C-alpha cells in the first residue's frame with residue numbers, strides 16, 4: 001500500500017494550509033484543533049472551557065464535501081485531532097467579518113444584545129453561523145437545538161435566541177455563499193488523492209486511511225492502534241486522562257462507511273454515519289431511534305459522533321445500545337479477508353468490552369424493519385434533559401396478538417456493567433394479557449431483577465425505581481396501540 005508522509009492539508013478559511021508534523025515540534029497528531037488554533041496569535045477567539053465537549057466555548061465550523069454538496073457543521077474543537085481536518089475547511093469566529101463589515105450573525109448578536117461575556121460568545125456566534133448556513137427561518141425547536149451545546153451562565157439565552165431568529169431570516173447571503181463554488185472546487189482537489197496518510201511523529205503513529213480497503217489493511221498491520229471514528233469518546237483519553245496514545249487508526253473520513261440504506265426488510269447503516277445524520281434518516285422510519293437521538297449530546301457532539309463509535313464504546317449508558325437490542329439489530333464486522341455478523345446482544349460482552357477480533361472493524365449496523373403491530377419505544381432518564389448522559393435508559397419492544405403478549409424485549413442501560421435485558425420480567429410477561437394488573441405484577445419482578453451500582457448520578461434504589469416506572473410508562477404509552 002502506498003502511504004503518504006507526515007503532512008495533512010486543509011483550508012484555514014480560504015488559505016490552503018499544510019502541517020508537516022515532523023517540521024512542527026509543537027504539534028502532534030493528537031493535538032486538538034482547539035490547541036492548534038490557540039497556539040497561533042490571531043486565533044484567540046476560540047476558548048477552552050471544559051475540554052470535554054460540554055460547554056461549547058471551543059465551537060468552530062467545518063465545511064466539507066458530501067457528494068456534490070458543501071455542508072457546514074458546528075463542532076467542538078476540543079474533541080478533534082488535527083488530522084481529522086484533512087480535506088476540510090476550518091472556519092473560526094475570526095473569519096466571519098468581511099473586512100470592517102460584521103457577518104449577519106455577528107450583527108444580529110450585537111443588535112439583539114446577545115453578546116455577553118467574551119468567553120462563551122465566540123462559540124455561540126459559531127453555533128449560530130452553523131445554524132444560519134443550514135436553516136432559513138428555523139423553528140424555536142431548531143434554534144434551541146443549535147444552542148444546546150453552548151453553555152451561558154450569565155444573563156440567559158433570550159437575546160441570543162432573538163439573534164438566531166434575526167440572522168436566519170431571508171436569503172442566506174454572505175461572503176461564504178458567494179465563494180461556495182471556489183471553496184468546493186478547492187476541497188474536491190484536496191480530497192481527490194485517496195492515498196492513506198501515515199504520520200509518524202513524537203513517537204506516535206497516526207494512520208488515516210481514506211478507503212475501507214486501506215483501513216482494513218492498516219487494521220491487520222497495526223492491530224493495537226486505537227480506532228478513532230468521531231473521537232468524542234477517544235479524545236477524552238488524551239485531553240482528560242492524559243493518556244499517551246502511541247498508535248491511532250483514524251477512520252473518520254471513509255465515505256464508504258457513511259450511508260443509510262433500506263430494502264424491503266432491513267435498514268442498513270454505515271458505522272461511520274454521524275449521529276446527527278442518523279437522526280435525520282430515522283425521522284419517520286425509526287421513531288424510537290429519532291426520539292433517542294433528539295436528546296443525544298448536543299449538535300456539536302452529534303456532528304462528530306458516529307453510530308459505530310457508540311457501539312464500539314460499549315458503554316453501559318451508550319444511548320443507542322438498549323434500543324438496538326430492542327430492534328434486534330445485528331452488526332457487520334469486516335476484516336481484510338472476511339466478514340461476519342453478530343447480534344448486538346452477543347457483540348457486547350461486558351463492561352466496555354466487545355467481541356471484535358484484532359483485525360476487524362465494525363462496518364455496518366442492520367436493523368430489521370419492524371413488523372406492523374410491533375411497538376418499539378425508547379426512554380432516557382438523566383439529570384437534565386439536554387446534553388447529559390443517561391442515568392437509566394430503556395429500549396422496549398412489544399408484539400401482541402389478540403391482546404396477549406407474544407414477544408417482549410425490555411433492554412436497559414445504566415442498570416448493569418453493560419446494556420442488559422430484563423429476562424425474568426420478559427418471561428413473566430410473555431403469554432399474558434397486556435393489562436395494567438399484569439404490568440403492576442411485572443413491575444415488582446423488575447424492581448428486584450437488577451443489582452445496579454450507586455454513583456454520583458444515582459443510587460441503587462433510584463435506578464431500580466426508574467427501571468420499574470419506565471415499564472409502567474411503556475404500558476401507558478402503548479395500551480391504545482396493541483393488537
Ligand SMILES: Cc1cc2nc3c(=O)[nH]c(=O)nc-3n(C[C@H](O)[C@H](O)[C@H](O)COP(=O)(O)OP(=O)(O)OC[C@H]3O[C@@H](n4cnc5c(N)ncnc54)[C@H](O)[C@@H]3O)c2cc1C
Nearest residue numbers: 053227229230231232233234297306309310312313319362
Ligand atoms: C459532551 C458529550 C456528550 C455525550 N453525550 C452522549 C449521549 O447523550 N449519549 C451517548 O450514548 N453518548 C454520549 N456521548 C459519548 C459519545 O459521544 C458516543 O459514545 C459516540 O457515539 C461515540 O462515537 P465516536 O464516533 O465519537 O467514537 P470514538 O470516540 O471515535 O470511538 C469510541 C470507541 O469505539 C471504537 N470504535 C469506533 N468506531 C469503530 C469501528 N468502526 N469499529 C470498531 N471500533 C470502533 C473506538 O476505538 C473507541 O473505543 C457523549 C460524549 C460527550 C463528549
Ligand code: FES
Nearest residue numbers: 049050051056078
Ligand atoms: S472546551 Fe468545552 S466543549 Fe470544548
Ligand code: FES
Nearest residue numbers: 117120152153154
Ligand atoms: S455569555 Fe458567557 S456566561 Fe453567558
